[in-house]
Amino acid sequence: MNFLLINFFLISLLLITTFFIFKSTSLIGIVALTGAFTLLCSAIYVNLDAVDVAFTEAAVGSGISTILMVMAAAKLPEGKKNKLINLFPSIILAISISLVLILIISNLPLLGDPNAPIHLHVVPEYIKESKDFFHIPNVVTNILASYRGFDTLGETIVIFTAGLGVIVLLTSNTLNRKTKFKNKEKK
Amino acid sequence: MMGGLFIIITSQNYLKKIVGLAIFQTAVFVFFVSLAKVLDGTAPILTKSLSVYSNPLPHVLILTAIVVGVATSALGLALVLQIYKNYGTIEEKEIENLELKSDK
Numbered sequence: 001m002n003f004l005l006i007n008f009f010l011i012s013l014l015l016i017t018t019f020f021i022f023k024s025t026s027l028i029g030i031v032a033l034t035g036a037f038t039l040l041c042s043a044i045y046v047n048l049d050a051v052d053v054a055f056t057e058a059a060v061g062s063g064i065s066t067i068l069m070v071m072a073a074a075k076l077p078e079g080k081k082n083k084l085i086n087l088f089p090s091i092i093l094a095i096s097i098s099l100v101l102i103l104i105i106s107n108l109p110l111l112g113d114p115n116a117p118i119h120l121h122v123v124p125e126y127i128k129e130s131k132d133f134f135h136i137p138n139v140v141t142n143i144l145a146s147y148r149g150f151d152t153l154g155e156t157i158v159i160f161t162a163g164l165g166v167i168v169l170l171t172s173n174t175l176n177r178k179t180k181f182k183n184k185e186k187k
Numbered sequence: 188m189m190g191g192l193f194i195i196i197t198s199q200n201y202l203k204k205i206v207g208l209a210i211f212q213t214a215v216f217v218f219f220v221s222l223a224k225v226l227d228g229t230a231p232i233l234t235k236s237l238s239v240y241s242n243p244l245p246h247v248l249i250l251t252a253i254v255v256g257v258a259t260s261a262l263g264l265a266l267v268l269q270i271y272k273n274y275g276t277i278e279e280k281e282i283e284n285l286e287l288k289s290d291k
Binding site (some may be wrong): 011018020021022025027030031034037038041044045048049050051052053056057060061064065068069072073075076077079080085090091094095096099108112113114116118119122126127130131137138139140143144148151152156158159162163165166169170174185 | 192194198199200203204205206207209210211213216217220221222223224225226227228229230231232233234237240241243244245246247249250251253254255256257258259260261262264265266267268269271276277280281290
């Protein structure tokens with residue numbers, strides 16, 4: 001019962017944070033609230049027994065991501081209080097998608113049900129065998145590095161590509177708007 | 188989650204849109220991790236005294252996804268900086284107006 005209460009409290013805090021991000025216009029304020037949002041999320045992960053995920057979220061999501069955003073926000077001008085665009089279509093879209101999701105969620109197994117299909121396949125073997133195979137007590141590490149090692153390799157490639165893209169974008173001066181339009185005139 | 192989608196669509200500021208994307212992602216992660224919870228279970232670190240563990244598989248998937256998410260938002264931020272360099276603003280309507288002007 002305690003577990004559900006804490007979860008409910010944290011998720012309502014998340015909703016409040018999202019609302020203030022939506023209302024705020026100052027860029028640094030938005031970035032700070034995003035950091036708070038991800039920290040709250042890592043608290044939720046601890047509550048849901050996902051300590052490794054909470055650790056990563058606190059270090060990467062709340063740390064590195066916030067630093068990157070602060071660096072970007074320092075170079076950008078202060079946000080203006082502009083009118084919201086596409087208000088009505090987005091309200092309709094948000095409400096209809098939420099209705100569909102609520103319908104789907106009512107078909108899912110209950111939260112914490114030990115007989116849900118997700119807990120019956122593959123995972124019992126992972127928990128039973130991984131200690132004998134790898135001699136590491138942390139099952140998450142075993143799956144990440146050994147059973148699903150190729151996934152992690154692919155992830156590394158994705159990050160490398162993203163880093164390459166960031167470097168190319170930040171160092172190139174060729175994407176100048178004026179030159180683009182001059183070329184159009186020539187054609 | 189819908190809050191994140193709402194911010195992406197309605198706000199004009201590009202940095203705010205990226206923040207909306209991050210919120211959207213994180214909401215999906217919380218949903219995934221909540222599927223892994225087993226009642227009265229503990230974190231999936233094996234000890235002798237405990238026998239009920241939460242499901243470690245969604246945790247692994249989300250670990251990967253968090254890092255990829257940060258890479259995505261870094262790329263988005265680089266794009267926003269480049270847009271600011273070329274247009275002098277990061278508000279959507281102003282950029283639209285600039286484009287219309289230069290077309291004429």
